[in-house]
Amino acid sequence: AQSVTQPDIHITVSEGASLELRCNYSYGATPYLFWYVQSPGQGLQLLLKYFSGDTLVQGIKGFEAEFKRSQSSFNLRKPSVHWSDAAEYFCAVGAANAGKSTFGDGTTLTVKP
Amino acid sequence: DTAVSQTPKYLVTQMGNDKSIKCEQNLGHDTMYWYKQDSKKFLKIMFSYNNKELIINETVPNRFSPKSPDKAHLNLHINSLELGDSAVYFCASRAPGQGASGYTFGSGTRLTVV
Numbered sequence: 001a002q003s004v005t006q007p008d009i010h011i012t013v014s015e016g017a018s019l020e021l022r023c024n025y026s027y028g029a030t031p032y033l034f035w036y037v038q039s040p041g042q043g044l045q046l047l048l049k050y051f052s053g054d055t056l057v058q059g060i061k062g063f064e065a066e067f068k069r070s071q072s073s074f075n076l077r078k079p080s081v082h083w084s085d086a087a088e089y090f091c092a093v094g095a096a097n098a099g100k101s102t103f104g105d106g107t108t109l110t111v112k113p
Numbered sequence: 114d115t116a117v118s119q120t121p122k123y124l125v126t127q128m129g130n131d132k133s134i135k136c137e138q139n140l141g142h143d144t145m146y147w148y149k150q151d152s153k154k155f156l157k158i159m160f161s162y163n164n165k166e167l168i169i170n171e172t173v174p175n176r177f178s179p180k181s182p183d184k185a186h187l188n189l190h191i192n193s194l195e196l197g198d199s200a201v202y203f204c205a206s207r208a209p210g211q212g213a214s215g216y217t218f219g220s221g222t223r224l225t226v227v
Binding site (some may be wrong): 044049 | 138146148153154155156158161203204209214215216217218219220221
């Protein structure tokens with residue numbers, strides 16, 4: 001069975017500071033990994049994805065994530081956070097073809113001025 | 114043009130009523146999903162259809178019935194609504210055979226049962 005753990009329920013950072021959101025996964029095969037962002041009252045938007053190749057992937061809005069198989073992790077990073085980054089962030093692990101993605105419980109990011 | 118559109122955006126209804134939520138995608142995707150997001154923002158898959166065929170049916174009360182008239186549409190009908198059904202329901206789609214493509218989500222339907 002696939003599962004995702006996001007250890008941090010809520011993170012607060014100052015604008016301009018760096019950010020790292022943690023994600024650990026459990027999956028029986030090579031995982032498909034995703035990060036999504038959900039702004040208040042909106043649907044989820046795909047930030048970036050990983051399924052093979054370079055373990056450091058770049059996404060939209062200046063985000064990147066690094067896949068570490070040995071640690072079963074896929075942490076999301078951003079070097080300098082903007083106030084508009086305040087949102088809910090979800091990590092997900094997915095199956096190939098038409099299978100489902102399983103989402104973590106989310107991390108709420110608050111950005112202090 | 115909205116890629117995945119859901120209607121209505123808000124739905125307030127009384128317990129015991131029957132309601133439907135509609136979803137349409139114009140991306141040409143073969144696979145569509147319904148997810149439920151509860152008040153703690155936890156996302157749980159409910160159903161998935163691939164080219165009009167039901168392929169995922171998680172543990173969901175049989176008061177919930179999905180229908181896919183064609184691969185661009187996936188509707189959700191809920192009978193005998195209960196207070197616990199209050200949540201945000203998201204429709205999503207994904208390209209065929211593309212496990213790595215990620216989902217495209219609709220903007221959600223906030224259902225409130227009173």
